[in-house]
Amino acid sequence: MDLRDFQQLIDKMYSHKDRERGSAGTFLWMMEEIGELAQAIGEGSDRQTKAAEFADVMAWLVTLANVEGVDLSEALHAKYGQGCPGCGKMVCTCDAKP
Template identity: 30%
Template sequence: MELKELQARIREKYYETDAKSGPLFLLAVLFEEVGELAEAVRKGERGSIEEELADVLFMVLSLSNLFEIYPEKRLVEKYIEGDPRSRWDLP
């Protein structure tokens, strides 16, 4: 399943609830999920990392749906066709 189709299916199933919840609530849940991901990474728990990555992606797509933004094309443009590594502050 491609990202665009996944986002559409999430929209079909969850948009009504997400719209009632509102963007600030969804953002708060995203922050919570990122925190849980950070804890799983810190502990090196592969199964938990997978679970939390799924939760983070779900929340990102829920927010994308709420704002009617479809990030797949921009992801390809920015990270596949382009290469932003020269702007990253890495050693």
């Protein structure tokens, strides 16, 4: 499944709840999932546990994008499709974070 398919799948499953919750509530849920991922990484959890937490974070990120009307595939292509936003190269040569 590609990113656009995943974003559409999440929208079909949860959009009725997500729109009611709104951006602020959705952002808080996403931050809770990021905290769970940080805990799993920090505790050295097994790969399966970390994978599940990564999946949860991704699901909440696409949920927030859906609520905000952002197509993540388009946004990623626009920002990174031609290379690093800082130096413009496909393999970043920036001295610092762009």
